[in-house]
Amino acid sequence: MSTTKGLEGVVATTSGVSSIIDGVLTYHGYNIDDLAEHASFEEVVYLLWNHRLPNREELSTFKKELGEYAEVPKEIFEQMKSYPISKVHPMAALRTAISQLALFDAEADDMGESSNRKKALKLQAQISTIVTGFARIRQGKEPLAPRGDLGYAANFLYMLNGEEPDEISVEALDKALVLHADHELNASTFTARVCVATLSDMYSGIVSAIGALKGPLHGGANERVMKMLSEIGEVDKAESYIKDALSRKVKIMGFGHRVYKNGDPRAKHLKEMSRQLTGITGEPKWYDMSVKIDDIVTNEKGLLPNVDFYSASVYHSLGIEHDLFTPIFAVSRVSGWIAHILEQYENNRLIRPRAEYTGPERQKWVPLDNR
Numbered sequence: 001m002s003t004t005k006g007l008e009g010v011v012a013t014t015s016g017v018s019s020i021i022d023g024v025l026t027y028h029g030y031n032i033d034d035l036a037e038h039a040s041f042e043e044v045v046y047l048l049w050n051h052r053l054p055n056r057e058e059l060s061t062f063k064k065e066l067g068e069y070a071e072v073p074k075e076i077f078e079q080m081k082s083y084p085i086s087k088v089h090p091m092a093a094l095r096t097a098i099s100q101l102a103l104f105d106a107e108a109d110d111m112g113e114s115s116n117r118k119k120a121l122k123l124q125a126q127i128s129t130i131v132t133g134f135a136r137i138r139q140g141k142e143p144l145a146p147r148g149d150l151g152y153a154a155n156f157l158y159m160l161n162g163e164e165p166d167e168i169s170v171e172a173l174d175k176a177l178v179l180h181a182d183h184e185l186n187a188s189t190f191t192a193r194v195c196v197a198t199l200s201d202m203y204s205g206i207v208s209a210i211g212a213l214k215g216p217l218h219g220g221a222n223e224r225v226m227k228m229l230s231e232i233g234e235v236d237k238a239e240s241y242i243k244d245a246l247s248r249k250v251k252i253m254g255f256g257h258r259v260y261k262n263g264d265p266r267a268k269h270l271k272e273m274s275r276q277l278t279g280i281t282g283e284p285k286w287y288d289m290s291v292k293i294d295d296i297v298t299n300e301k302g303l304l305p306n307v308d309f310y311s312a313s314v315y316h317s318l319g320i321e322h323d324l325f326t327p328i329f330a331v332s333r334v335s336g337w338i339a340h341i342l343e344q345y346e347n348n349r350l351i352r353p354r355a356e357y358t359g360p361e362r363q364k365w366v367p368l369d370n371r
């Protein structure tokens with residue numbers, strides 16, 4: 001048996017959802033640069049689930065459906081109020097709430113195609129209500145009912161802040177959601193596929209994926225990037241901070257990637273958004289500091305920023321609390337997880353690789369009293 005640590009380079013499935021070929025990312029064949037420029041998040045979700053772009057009427061129906069399903073059972077919020085809320089990370093709250101959501105869905109274990117499609121809509125619509133509801137509850141406020149007349153990104157910001165967002169914020173969040181929606185067989189998507197390949201239900205797949213996304217080597221990196229920027233505080237302190245961290249072999253969050261060795265194509269879009277938004281908020285130091293760190297890490301280690309690096313200063317500029325960065329990643333990525341779960345169900349086989357045994361052999365049983 002041969003092993004590849006971390007399954008690097010191992011092709012574990014076929015997929016028609018998204019591709020990374022020669023450093024180019026596509027969702028169902030559409031280049032991420034085109035989608036970032038032209039597509040709304042709802043169009044991207046439709047594309048990922050239906051393998052084609054919607055026409056005007058289909059898009060309008062799809063948006064309406066997302067609006068109709070966005071309300072969550074009141075018990076979800078009642079339960080949140082009983083969490084030890086000051087100590088609960090929003091990703092942990094999200095993981096629990098999505099699991100709880102399944103209890104209120106009579107069709108949770110129905111594997112029929114139309115039932116799965118309905119669950120997909122519910123999950124995509126309700127994850128936004130859950131993340132924003134938790135953010136409000138921990139501030140002592142009541143969650144807000146979703147507004148079906150707003151688009152997905154606008155409704156998220158409305159439910160978070162309690163006021164209609166400005167156009168620039170909506171556009172920025174919408175683009176960030178587009179950029180995070182899917183990414184081939186990343187760790188959380190693989191987790192979701194492994195889970196549902198046992199023919200477990202969609203909610204279980206999403207709960208598993210949230211657990212994987214939460215880790216700092218994956219989606220959890222964006223919050224840590226902002227922690228690092230905040231610790232550095234000023235642009236002229238960046239160089240000594242980063243060089244010191246590198247000399248101590250500390251990983252710089254938001255850099256490096258298992259697949260991209262010549263740069264993550266999403267990073268340039270987020271970099272430009274960071275430049276614009278930090279200019280608008282009058283806090284260009286976050287962008288300047290990020291660029292400085294980018295230069296140092298590239299020069300010192302040859303590592304380039306991934307999607308998590310500039311998204312930190314983008315979300316910060318939108319006034320979003322730092323521990324909500326990864327939940328927002330989940331709000332977007334649930335679309336990709338669902339697309340992969342549907343694809344897995346369509347052509348399923350249990351995912352069960354092997355492990356090369358490295359433990360001791362021929363051990364002799366020792367009775368309890370003799371140990």
Ligand SMILES: CC(=O)SCCNC(=O)CCNC(=O)[C@H](O)C(C)(C)COP(=O)(O)OP(=O)(O)OC[C@H]1O[C@@H](n2cnc3c(N)ncnc32)[C@H](O)[C@@H]1OP(=O)(O)O
Pocket residue numbers: 006216217218219221250251252253254255256257258259301303306307308
């Ligand atoms: C949405 C996403 O999930 S994007 C990724 C988000 N995660 C991060 O930003 C966390 C920081 N980055 C990392 O930890 C890694 O680059 C990962 C997890 C993204 C990729 O991991 P792998 O492909 O396993 O690369 P691996 O960790 O083996 O790194 C190879 C070498 O580069 C170094 N390296 C990789 N990333 C970094 C980093 N961010 N800072 C410093 N050194 C790094 C490693 O220490 C290792 O060095 P060594 O060979 O001297 O031991």
Ligand SMILES: O=C([O-])CC(=O)C(=O)O
Pocket residue numbers: 182183185186187218258259306307
């Ligand atoms: O693909 C990966 O390994 C991580 C990543 O960039 C993502 O999930 O967006």
